[in-house]
Amino acid sequence: MTDPEIASPSAFPEPSVLATHSAATVRPVHDEFHGDLLEVSMGPQHPSTHGVFRMVVTLDGEVIVKLKPVFGYLHRNHEKLGENTTYLGSMPYTDRLDYLCSMTNNWAYALAVEKLAGQPVPERAEYVRVILAEMTRLVNHMCLVGFLFNDLGTSFTPLLYAFREREKFIDLFESLSGSRMMCNFQRFGGCRANPSPEWLGAVSKLVDGFPKFLDEYEQLLTGNEILLARTQGVGCLSPELAVQAGITGPMLRASGVGYDIRKADGYGIYPRFDFRVPIGAHGDTYDRYMMRILEMRESVKILQQALRDIPAGPVMDPKSRLRNFRPKPGEAYGRIEGPKGEIGFYLISDGSPNPLRYRVRAPSFVNLTVIEDMCLGRTVADSVVILGSVDIVLGEVDR
Amino acid sequence: MENLEQIRDRLLARFPGAEVTLINNPGPSAQHSLLLGLAQAREIALFLRDDPALRLDYCSNATGIDWPAKEFTDVVRTPVKDAAGATLRILEEKTKRVTPGFLEVVYHLYSMEKKHGPVVIRLRTGNRTDQVTVPSLTPVWRSCDFQEREIFDLYGVNFEGHHDLRRILMWDGFKDHPMRKDYVAPDDYEWEPTPHGAVLEKAKAHYPAPPPATVP
Amino acid sequence: MLGTGIIKGLAVTAKNFVGSFYDPARLVTVEYPEKQIPIPENYRNFPFLVHEGDDPIATLRCVACKICENECPPQCIYIVAERDEKGKVLKKPKIFDIDIAVCMSCQICVEVCPFDAIKMDQHFEIAAGNRFEGLLLHREQLAKPNSYYQKIHPTEAAEVDAMLTAMKARQAAEKSAKAKPAPATQTPPPAA
Amino acid sequence: MTAALILIALLILGSTAVAMSLRNLIHSALLLVLSWMGIAAFYLWAGAEFVAFAQVLVYAGAVSMIVLFAVLLTRRSRADLSIAPASLRRAVAGVLAGGATAGVLTLAVLRTNLQIAPSAAPTVTVQQLGLELIGPQVASVLVVGVILTVALLGAVVLAASDRNDGKEDAP
Amino acid sequence: MNAPANTNSLLERAPVMIRDWIIGFFPESLRWPVGALLAIAAMLAVFGLVFAFLTLAERKLLGRAQNRPGPNRSGLPFFRGTKLFGLTQPFADAVKMLTKEDIVPRAADHLLHFLAPVLVVAFALMTFAVIPYGRQLVAVDIDAGVLYFFAAGAATELAIFMAGWASHNKYSLIGAMRALAQLISYELPLLLSVVPVVMLAGTLSPTKIVEAQANVPGGLIPHWHVFTPWGAVGFAIFMVAALAEANRSPFDLPEGESELVAGHLTEYSGFKYALFFMAEYFGMIGLTGMGATLFLGGWQAPCAFLEFIPSYLWFGVKMLSLILFMMWIRATLLRLRIDQLTRLAWKFLVPLALINLGTAAFWSRTDSWSGPLQFVRWAIALALIVVPFVVIGRRLTAGLAPRTYRYAT
Helix, strand or coil: CCCCCCCCCCCCCCCCCCCCHHHHHCCCCCCHHHCCCEEEEECCCCCCCCCCCEEEEEEECCEEEEEEEECCCCCCCHHHHHHHCCHHHHHHHHHCCCCCCHHHHHHHHHHHHHHHHCCCCCHHHHHHHHHHHHHHHHHHHHHHHHHHHHHHCCCCHHHHHHHHHHHHHHHHHHHHHCCCCCCCCEECCEECCCCCHHHHHHHHHHHHHHHHHHHHHHHHHCCCHHHHHHHCCCCCCCHHHHHHCCCCCHHHHHCCCCCCHHHHCCCCCHHHCCCCCEECCCCCHHHHHHHHHHHHHHHHHHHHHHHHCCCCCCCECCCCCCCCCCCCCEEEEEEEEECCEEEEEEEEECCCCCCCEEEEECHHHHHHHHHHHHHCCCEHHHHHHHHHHHCCCHHHHHC | CCCHHHHHHHHHHHCCCCCEEEECCCCCCCCCEEEECCCCHHHHHHHHHHCCCCCCCEEEEEEEEEECCEEEEEEEEEEEECCCCCEEEEEEEEEEEEECCEEEEEEEEECCCCCCCCEEEEEECCCCCCCCEEECCCCCCCCHHHHHHHHHHHHCCEEECCCCCCCCCCCCCCCCCCCCCCCCCCCCCCCCCCCCHHHHHHHHHHCCCCCCCCCC | CCCHHHHHHHHHHHHHHHHHHHCHHHCCCCCCCCCCCCCCCCCCCCEEEEECCCCCCCCECCCCCCHHHHHCCCCCEEEEEEECCCCCEEEEEEEEEEECCCCCCCCHHHHHCCCCCEEECCCCCCCCCCCCCCCEECHHHHEEEHHHHHHHCHHHHHHHHHHHHHHHHHHHHHHHHHHCCCCCCCCCCCCC | CHHHHHHHHHHHHHHHHHHHHCCCHHHHHHHHHHHHHHHHHHHHHCCCHHHHHHHHHHHHHHHHHHHHHHHHHCCCCHHHHCCCCCCHHHHHHHHHHHHHHHHHHHHHHHHCCCCCCCCCCCCCCHHHHHHHHHCCCHHHHHHHHHHHHHHHHHHHHHHHHHHCCCCCCCC | CCCCHHHCCHHHHHHHHHHHHHHCCCCHHHHHHHHHHHHHHHHHHHHHHHHHHHHHHHHHHHHHHCCCCCCCCCCCCCCCCCCCCCCCHHHHHHHHHHHCCCCCCCCCCHHHHHHHHHHHHHHHHHHHHHCCCCCCCCCCCCCCHHHHHHHHHHHHHHHHHHHHHHCCCHHHHHHHHHHHHHHHHHHHHHHHHHHHHHHHHCCCCHHHHHHHCCCCCCCCCCCCHHHCHHHHHHHHHHHHHHHHHCCCHHHCCCCCCCCCCCHHHCCCCHHHHHHHHHHHHHHHHHHHHHHHHHHCCCCCCCCHHHHHCCHHHHHHHHHHHHHHHHHHHHHHCCCCCHHHHHHHHHHHHHHHHHHHHHHHHHHHHHHHCCCHHHHHHHHHHHHHHHHHHHHHHHHHCCCCCCCCCEECC
């Protein structure tokens, strides 16, 4: 139902000469015919911005002429806190970064510290970390798809189906780590507790039943004509601009760039598993939705392989130290493929128990760079959907 | 990917006037970095991005670091011997050496096309007070847009050539740069009688009299 | 053909509507006060102090070594050790406060405590009338018997008790061995 | 029956008079709609149900929207609201125009022989109305149809020409 | 009224008998006004209750479709522990709505701000006057009843504009403009889908239309308009347009909460908001009632021997099933964007409705065909429907299809 020639965003700005970027794509604003432009502030108190995020939108009728993201409302200077507590003390705070995927945040931080201190990790811990990371990816993608459909105007039905499945995974996290969302489970050199065989059995049973839920979900939504109309061709992002703007995760792969850190860096034991990385062709909101669905199917494959050949043994390296852990002076940048994109920790140690510099590279923060490029020329209703497809969590954006 | 020394030599060959020095990383992660002079930083960055062998088209992370001025006291001990060779007393000369502080911006570059690992480049400002300008790399990699604004906001590094340099996390009226080591937090704590020391003293100093006991 | 996607979607909602009457998987709400989900064993809420004997304060395992106070990231634990009349520090906490308004139940204090004196509780209905005094738990409210600990964390409690009895046996053996040749020396507290 | 007639007449005349006197354009537009409703009530009183409901549907439904949209979209800047200073020439022209129309109207009313309608007006069913329109009156129906399409095409052309100076098309 | 013999069962004539019994107490001159007042009171009571329990049904149906039980906590005021599966929920909501503070913005146009909800509910109620609920159960039997129904429906736009304009708020003005665009662009398909029914029934009076769909004594197949090709298409278009007129699910754009907060309802709270809410439900009841009357044979029983069940029950079943269908749609579908919504109306529904006029004309002309010609007649009619549907449908969804994806090497 969309008219291709509807005011689609003008030619993508030539990335190299950026200085003229903002002027080139904004139409002459105040000429006679336009009448006065309407400046609307969407957020920070708005039903569909995910958390305290604000977009100052300049509207000409329904069409967006200018869009400035404003955030920082949830800024609690996470990095200064990191500099004032010990390495172990920062671990529970990493749960609060992207509060939907605490396991992957913990793993990224643990990976960076292990790279900083050269700490080996036992075999079983690597498998447990892959299992937990892929479970977190499923949980996060379910949340994203649910919220995206809420922005599109369904009355909570897809969201509640997705949350019904998410609850089962969250309960497994709780029975393993003690808390549903704030797991604080990884330590430098392994995991805090050893998952019992019953727990692993419960995970494999849940994972085997997951594709059935996905099929029902796709039957409800993927073919829906209104969804096709509302999302295809909306918020297109060209591959060049995506790479140039440092977009990572499903949003990048939806634009056709097949870059997945699990394949590129091969950290942990990912090279042992065979899984495929789906790529989109148009880079619009529909592709980003389908990326998440296809990635969920790939994660199920990885989980089944990991659960099949997880070895026995300890999950914590005997030489790892909990208290007064002083890595030798140096710096390290560790990164993993989080559900939202590349989440990385850059640590500089000067031999003391507190890190000299503790930097978090949050995927949502960088993925927001192109929100204006995607929304120019679209209507207000589209901007809400495009923001939903970018999948931001304000705990991570504001740090 | 070729190692850092080869890249440095190619850069020196390509840009004769540039200062490109290799900074060694003592830690086990062995992620060494290249310190670039500010004059030709942007040309070098463009070269790193467009060179067919490197193709570092993705700047994953831009970080600000505050290196405050450090004081070293070198102690030189010269034993004073009497004629018979027995040491009478040791003469200690303490020489105070102060290394000037500076602000540093670190960029981690990756290649999405060739999928090879981090090349770390560092830019350093003159000092921490007036010479705090660094050429912005946002025109080269647009992913540094928000991250450079965050460094400007939290460290005070001024990025020349950035198309929209404003504060990003703190509110616009904020004056100081919170992530600097010598930042003093404002003393506007609400009365939070948590048992713990630091907060308690600061709160007591702020409010001499505790609030009237609230009826439970 | 236009409309088939919508019809398939309607079919899914209908299946869920009909399913919610007979299929438990399709009606997932647990009506809280009447019916409650069994709490998993590893669930952790706020810390509590373990004591062995019947007199809670005297038989606390905590020796006021303040390791947990230093390691706690939000620093919500406040310990003042007991002193006898001559001012010598006794191995008992005179004040042991945890401000559960600040505590984020991250369980680091449990990991770093060398004496297994502090464990995570599973009691979560703790609303209080006052934000300051109401949520500041003192030593008396925190102390709970070891039997309670065995009730809420059975497997973990079993390991801890086994480890403690083994250590006491070892200490007794060393003491008896040392008692014969020379007066018994205070064996150092078990290493971290 | 005449009591109802007087009431309806008062409603129509009263609302149009107040509509002209108000400063707030939106209020006067809404009072205008009230007067159209009054006319529909008059038709009902006269027993012509079809015309009454057509009147409500067309006027209260669509024409009122056009009037309100026109009021909203015209650029009411302060400048053009000030009425030119009262001059004699303008007053004379006003009186002449008013007098001429009043004369024509009274002439028309006097010339027609008004009989008081019999108590029960003949109920004309919609079917007879339809057959009448398609049968003898078919010419007038076609003419009205042509006029409407021409008006519609004119509006489209007008709207299209305004639009394509610089902007593709608003969604 | 060619009512067949066996309709004089007690239940069938009960409402009319009660009315005549009450009227009997009054002198002749007062008979008419009292009858009218009685009809009004009955309708308000019945539809007031139906509205209350429709809100509960909607929340229960939505809940069950989302794997949760829906409201089941509200009990009786003095019996503490009773749990009545949420039956008293509507009354609890009513009390809440009454006690909520009614805030009127200072800069608002107080007269219009107050008048808007009143008019919205008034026009919605006026449409109930002409719907035939039972054999003799129609409040006012006007000859041009259908036209009256759509005239009253069209007047609600005026009230929505008043609400949007009087709130003096940027969001509610945009919301009001959207609502008007939607209502006006969907009035046309609504009326066009009704024209074939009026054309073939030969009358604008709802009672006569229902009688046109009476079933042949002893016949088994119902003679409702929906079972003719042009009737099915007309009914489909009518239902889609009814969804839009009542601001229901895929078209609940004015209060698109994810974009413009609450559209023209932003500045309303307390009982005025409840009035708008009630007007939406009355609109839904009215539209489904008229839909049932025009296409599903109003109070006609599906076949002759089922006529012992009173006619108003048949009408109730049909109307409620259509309303439940609307709620089912709300539980599933996403919301359309404003330009897609208007494009759907002008470029899809209006052309199909016009072509449907052609099929209806063809259908009525070929009434006399019989035997094998019946199949030819049905074939031509179906072709006249399916071909434009597919052609316009394909042009409408040009370039939109579920995609297949490749994987990175």
